Structure formats: structure tokens, C-alpha cells
Amino acid sequence: MINLHKGLNERALEINVPGIRVFANKVALLSDGINLTIGEPNFPTPDRVKTAAITAITRNQTGYSHNAGLLELRESVSRFFQHKYGFHYDPSSEILITNGASEGIDSTLRAILEEGDEVILPAPIYSGYEPVIHLAGAKPVYLNTSKTGFVPDALALESLITERTKAVILNYPSNPTGVTLPRDVMDKLVEILSKHKVFIIADEIYSENSYEEQHISFAEYPAVRDQLILIHGLSKSHSMTGWRIGFVMGPAHLIGHILKVHLSNSICASLPSQHAAIEALEYCRDVPSEMNKEYIQRRDYVISRLTTMGLHMIHPKGAFYVFPSIKSTGLSSNEFATKLLDKKHVAVVPGDSFTEFGEGYIRISYANSMENLISALDRIESFIHE
Numbered sequence: 001m002i003n004l005h006k007g008l009n010e011r012a013l014e015i016n017v018p019g020i021r022v023f024a025n026k027v028a029l030l031s032d033g034i035n036l037t038i039g040e041p042n043f044p045t046p047d048r049v050k051t052a053a054i055t056a057i058t059r060n061q062t063g064y065s066h067n068a069g070l071l072e073l074r075e076s077v078s079r080f081f082q083h084k085y086g087f088h089y090d091p092s093s094e095i096l097i098t099n100g101a102s103e104g105i106d107s108t109l110r111a112i113l114e115e116g117d118e119v120i121l122p123a124p125i126y127s128g129y130e131p132v133i134h135l136a137g138a139k140p141v142y143l144n145t146s147k148t149g150f151v152p153d154a155l156a157l158e159s160l161i162t163e164r165t166k167a168v169i170l171n172y173p174s175n176p177t178g179v180t181l182p183r184d185v186m187d188k189l190v191e192i193l194s195k196h197k198v199f200i201i202a203d204e205i206y207s208e209n210s211y212e213e214q215h216i217s218f219a220e221y222p223a224v225r226d227q228l229i230l231i232h233g234l235s236k237s238h239s240m241t242g243w244r245i246g247f248v249m250g251p252a253h254l255i256g257h258i259l260k261v262h263l264s265n266s267i268c269a270s271l272p273s274q275h276a277a278i279e280a281l282e283y284c285r286d287v288p289s290e291m292n293k294e295y296i297q298r299r300d301y302v303i304s305r306l307t308t309m310g311l312h313m314i315h316p317k318g319a320f321y322v323f324p325s326i327k328s329t330g331l332s333s334n335e336f337a338t339k340l341l342d343k344k345h346v347a348v349v350p351g352d353s354f355t356e357f358g359e360g361y362i363r364i365s366y367a368n369s370m371e372n373l374i375s376a377l378d379r380i381e382s383f384i385h386e
Contacts, residue, residue: 011135018127019353023337027347034346034376036364039175039320041239043294045276046287049238052279056272063271067263068255069097070274076281077247083285087219089230093252096259097269097277101205101233101246106132107261108229108248109167112199113138117166122152124323124351124358126175126203138166146357149314150177150323154188158196167199170218173206176354176363177323178299178316186216194223201229206319208237208288211296215318219249226251229258236319237288238280243273295320298366298373305377306364309384313361320367323351327360329384337362343386344379 020037027033056062068074074091082088089095098104105128113119113136121129123142130140143157157168170189172181181189193200200218207215219230233246246269248258280287302322306313311324326336333350341347351358366373 009135011137015131015134019334019337020127020349023341023347023349026341027345030345032345033341034368034372034379036366036368036373036376037347037349039236039365039367040241041236041291041320041367042369043239043291045239045243046280046284049240049276049280049284053243053272053276056275061271061275065097065268065271065274067268068095068259069269070271070278073097073274073278073281076278077249080281080285081217081219081249085215085217085220087217089219089249090252094249094255096248096255096262097274098233098246098248098262099266099269100235100244101203101231102128103244103262103266104231104233104246104248105129105201105203107258107265108201108231109133109138110136111254111258111261113166116164118162118164119166120157120160120168121355122157122170123356124150124176124354124361125169126171127353127355129169129171130355139164141165142355142357144357150174150179151181151185152189154185154192157189158192161196161198165196165198167201168193169201169203171203171205173210173215173316173318175206175319176321176349176351176358176361177314178319178321179314180210180212180317181216183216186218186221190218190221190224193227198227199229200224200227201231203231205231205233206236207232209292209295209320210318211292211299212317229254234277234280238284239287239291240273240276240280243270243276245269245273245277295366298368298370301370302364302366302373302377305381309381311384320365322364322366323358323361324364325361326351333359333362340380340383344383346376346379346383 024037027035074095078091115137117138202218229250234240313324337350349363351361
């Protein structure tokens with residue numbers, strides 16, 4: 001048998017399966033396992049959104065769309081953000097529909113990164129960025145936020161900018177910490193970044209899951225609009241993870257180049273999903289706020305239980321994660337998560353899955369039923385006592 005291992009892309013060989021999936025796959029094998037790893041709403045997709053997709057299928061609207069997505073959908077995207085946040089993107093040239101936000105991030109990074117470039121990432125941070133940066137021959141540079149309440153310090157960020165820095169990725173509300181950025185912090189970040197020739201990639205996929213106050217978008221700042229690429233989608237806001245609808249918004253000349261990568265990769269997003277997305281944006285704008293009522297109850301319950309156990313955390317104001325410290329247990333994050341799964345059949349994500357700066361923490365997703373959360377926290381409490 002011919003061994004083609006040496007013929008594979010070395011960069012691809014160096015990529016590991018993220019910790020989220022490692023523990024999710026393990027708990028799936030347990031009949032009584034409770035999965036608190038995946039960031040997926042447990043709510044069903046709204047009925048009228050599903051009906052819109054079914055109608056599209058029965059009308060044989062199942063072919064290709066424009067590579068950038070249906071113009072009607074891009075117009076809906078433009079109206080939604082104009083209505084919700086007051087900023088405008090031209091649907092004809094500044095909005096691209098992708099196969100989920102993840103493909104939008106991939107196409108964006110492959111469009112802008114070159115060999116030897118650097119991308120600054122405030123850490124701990126979602127594990128999906130680093131592999132794509134690595135595959136492009138670029139290097140992630142991490143800004144440690146574990147000493148600043150998981151909020152990036154603008155001057156510390158600026159100190160990391162070099163002649164090789166191509167982009168900064170800002171993911172707020174944050175996965176994994178649930179932290180949001182206050183206005184004064186965003187003002188300072190914009191002031192600093194507007195002075196440098198770097199792209200700002202704002203992954204705001206959790207913007208509709210903001211609990212204490214309305215989300216502030218980087219697109220609201222004219223000073224950085226020419227260097228800003230905004231990533232968004234419907235997976236979290238409308239419980240549409242499997243529909244794979246994402247949005248990339250930015251200046252026309254940038255979107256034009258990202259579009260070329262996107263169409264070479266996947267041609268276009270699923271047409272029935274695009275028709276469903278129009279329905280979600282136009283007629284289901286209240287769905288996120290209704291889900292948020294449940295999320296807030298779950299979040300507060302989880303925080304209360306964990307605090308009683310002696311596990312403390314920065315209060316999360318967005319997304320649907322808590323990121324408690326487990327340093328008091330004397331276990332590493334991986335040891336804690338592994339032992340918890342083995343002994344109590346509860347899966348959480350070790351903090352080091354979100355870079356080394358997440359060590360000493362675990363991520364718990366409360367995008368699960370209250371029944372499962374109660375049972376899981378009972379088991380976690382038992383595990384800690386033992």
C-alpha cells in the first residue's frame with residue numbers, strides 16, 4: 001500500500017480537532033450523558049421560517065443564486081441592521097451571503113492573508129480562527145485578556161501591532177467568556193486601530209444575544225468603516241445553525257475580493273435557506289428577545305449554582321456561555337473536564353481549548369434545557385465535593 005501521508009499539506013496535518021468537538025463526541029456515546037459543550041440553541045427554528053423554506057422547495061427554488069446571495073436577502077440584511085443598529089451597508093455591493101459565519105470568516109481570511117502575516121486575537125478566544133490563519137501561512141498573535149476581565153486593553157493591543165500585522169479579530173459578545181465590550185472600551189479600541197493600516201474583523205454573531213444592554217457594533221464607528229469587515233449570521237439569533245446562513249459586510253472593494261474566494265469555494269449559499277433567512281429577518285425580529293428571556297433565567301441559575309460550589313467567574317452579559325475558574329480544585333482544565341466526563345457523564349470544554357490563556361477555566365454552554373442544566377449542575381456539585 002502506498003503511503004501518501006508525506007503528500008499531505010503539512011499545515012493541515014498540524015491542525016487538531018478542537019476541544020469542543022473532542023468532548024462533544026465523547027459524551028454522545030453515553031446514554032445518560034449531558035452535553036454542555038456545543039454553542040447551539042436548543043430552541044426550534046421558528047415555524048414560519050421553516051414554512052418559507054418548504055415553500056421555496058415546492059416552488060422549485062432549489063438552484064443556484066447569485067454568488068453573493070439573493071439580492072432580496074441582501075436587502076433584508078441591510079434593512080435589519082439599519083433598523084436595529086442604525087448603520088447601512090449597500091446590498092448591491094457591500095453584503096455577501098455565505099454558508100454560515102464560519103465560511104464567511106474563512107473566505108475573509110483567505111482573501112486578505114499572505115505568507116508571514118500576523119493576526120492579533122484577544123485571548124481566550126473561539127478556537128475556529130487559529131486553524132484558518134495557520135492554513136493561510138499566517139501567524140496568530142495573542143493578546144492576554146485574562147488579567148483585564150477578559151476585555152482587551154487598547155494600549156496593550158497596540159503594542160502587539162508590527163509591520164507584519166494584517167488584521168485584528170474581535171469577537172464580542174465573546175465566545176467563550178460571554179463578556180461584552182463597554183462603549184468606553186470600544187471608543188479606545190477604535191481610536192487606536194483607526195491609526196493603523198490593519199483590517200478589523202468584527203465577529204458579532206452573538207450580537208442578538210446581549211442581555212444587559214443593546215449590543216454596540218464596530219460598524220457604528222465611521223472612523224474604521226473603510227478597514228472593517230463585519231461577520232454575522234442567523235445561527236445563534238434565530239436558532240438556525242444547520243441552515244448555514246452567514247453575512248459578510250464591508251467596503252465594496254473588499255467584499256468583491258472576498259466574493260471571489262467564496263464563489264470558488266462554495267458558489268453560493270443554499271437557496272431554500274436564503275428564502276428562510278428573508279423570513280427570519282423580515283418577520284421574526286422578536287425571536288431573539290424571546291429566546292433571551294429563557295437564556296437569562298438559565299444563565300442566572302448556572303451562575304448561582306457554580307458560585308455556591310466555589311467556582312467564580314466574570315459576569316457574562318452576552319452569548320450563552322459561562323467561563324468559571326476551576327483553579328481552586330487544583331486540577332488543570334483538561335483534567336477537570338476529563339474526570340467530570342468519566343465520573344459524572346457531563347461534558348464541558350476545558351479552557352485551554354481557547355488558547356493557553358484559558359487554562360484554569362472551563363466553558364459551560366447554557367443553550368440547553370433547564371432540566372438538563374439542573375441535572376448537570378447537581379452532578380458537577382457532586383463531583384467537586386468528591
